[in-house]
Amino acid sequence: MAKLLEPTISNIQLACDHLNNNGVVVFPTETVYGIGASAFSQQGIDEIYRIKCRPSNNPLIMHVESFVMAKQYWDLNEIESSIIDKLSIFMPGPLTILAKRNKKIPICFENELIGIRVPDDKTARNLIHKLNKPIFAPSANKSGFVTSTTSEHVINYFKFENDLIILNSDKPSKYGIESTIIKIQDNNVSIVRPGYILKEDIEAILGFDIQYSPITSQSEHPGSSIDHYKIRAKTKMFNFVINDPNEFSDVYFQQYTTKYLAESLIIDFNSKNKHLIDLFLGYVDLSQDGDPKEALYNLYNVLHTINSHREVKNVLIFDSYSNKDGYFKAIFDRFYRCAQGQYLVIPIPQQLFQCQESA
Numbered sequence: 001m002a003k004l005l006e007p008t009i010s011n012i013q014l015a016c017d018h019l020n021n022n023g024v025v026v027f028p029t030e031t032v033y034g035i036g037a038s039a040f041s042q043q044g045i046d047e048i049y050r051i052k053c054r055p056s057n058n059p060l061i062m063h064v065e066s067f068v069m070a071k072q073y074w075d076l077n078e079i080e081s082s083i084i085d086k087l088s089i090f091m092p093g094p095l096t097i098l099a100k101r102n103k104k105i106p107i108c109f110e111n112e113l114i115g116i117r118v119p120d121d122k123t124a125r126n127l128i129h130k131l132n133k134p135i136f137a138p139s140a141n142k143s144g145f146v147t148s149t150t151s152e153h154v155i156n157y158f159k160f161e162n163d164l165i166i167l168n169s170d171k172p173s174k175y176g177i178e179s180t181i182i183k184i185q186d187n188n189v190s191i192v193r194p195g196y197i198l199k200e201d202i203e204a205i206l207g208f209d210i211q212y213s214p215i216t217s218q219s220e221h222p223g224s225s226i227d228h229y230k231i232r233a234k235t236k237m238f239n240f241v242i243n244d245p246n247e248f249s250d251v252y253f254q255q256y257t258t259k260y261l262a263e264s265l266i267i268d269f270n271s272k273n274k275h276l277i278d279l280f281l282g283y284v285d286l287s288q289d290g291d292p293k294e295a296l297y298n299l300y301n302v303l304h305t306i307n308s309h310r311e312v313k314n315v316l317i318f319d320s321y322s323n324k325d326g327y328f329k330a331i332f333d334r335f336y337r338c339a340q341g342q343y344l345v346i347p348i349p350q351q352l353f354q355c356q357e358s359a
């Protein structure tokens with residue numbers, strides 16, 4: 001069985017010894033839990049891929065102690081270097097920077113770029129400091145499934161791993177969503193994964209506009225697959241439209257739509273569909289007051305909780321997020337992948353829709 005340890009000084013030492021002996025350690029960060037190996041241990045890194053069932057072409061982020069350390073591992077021209085210096089304001093913090101790697105990186109993946117992050121969590125920082133080496137760590141979940149924000153989530157995935165140490169945290173991860181990943185290549189800057197640090201925040205610091213990479217680009221960023229954050233139930237995003245009686249009669253709604261909704265759990269936002277609660281099998285709201293930060297914080301926990309209810313076969317995620325900026329981008333990104341890109345438009349009678357509009 002995996003060992004769950006409190007992050008005391010002696011247990012951090014134990015975890016470091018394990019990493020130095022090619023072992024793997026799960027640790028909390030301010031974003032999500034990571035599953036890490038020493039950047040000097042090919043065997044430890046191979047173990048991460050085995051434990052996670054991660055495709056071997058999907059590279060890992062390197063975690064270091066400080067921005068100064070991070071900068072030692074990139075090969076930057078003057079312009080890129082000045083861009084990265086400006087971004088150091090977010091380090092430590094929930095930002096990963098992808099840029100051209102240099103030869104100092106202990107173990108290299110085939111990619112030309114290396115993603116580096118400086119976590120801002122006491123246990124993560126103590127671990128890296130004590131180890132005195134970078135740690136390669138992806139998120140601590142089985143590949144393709146929902147990310148872990150509590151040690152309980154981690155235990156559910158990995159309890160049967162014999163040689164695994166899990167450093168506990170008594171609280172869920174502070175932000176509850178992975179770091180924003182920004183790519184700097186050939187003087188261009190783009191966001192590869194939306195996260196807690198917003199495009200707007202980055203633009204304000206850089207003084208120019210940047211773009212998002214397309215949501216499905218898989219070849220360069222294997223982890224950006226649409227097939228990610230899966231849960232057990234069939235999951236779709238959805239929205240309601242006013243039913244056109246020429247297309248679907250109210251009888252259709254009574255017979256078919258209500259039956260489908262009665263078999264579906266709804267993930268709502270801002271109480272938009274609360275007045276329809278009796279129509280659904282189950283109902284959960286990511287943020288009743290419509291606070292997107294709260295929604296981000298709750299997102300993975302809600303998906304884990306739904307997963308623990310085996311009787312839930314259909315999940316419908318109400319789309320309050322598409323075509324919006326700010327934190328909505330990261331919420332849409334995770335839900336769109338959780339639904340594997342499937343989206344339903346459900347016609348409902350006008351009187352129900354009007355209620356929804358005014359809710």
Ligand code: TXA
Nearest residue numbers: 031033034059111113114115138139178179222223224
């Ligand atoms: O908040 C986070 O970033 C967490 C914590 C543990 O630090 N880590 C995390 O790692 O989310 P992971 O592996 O689950 O997601 C990293 C993403 C993957 O989609 C991977 O494909 C991409 O970053 N990535 C990492 N290194 C890359 C590289 N050199 N080139 C292109 N994409 C890269």
Ligand code: MG
Nearest residue numbers: 138139147223
């Ligand atoms: Mg991940």
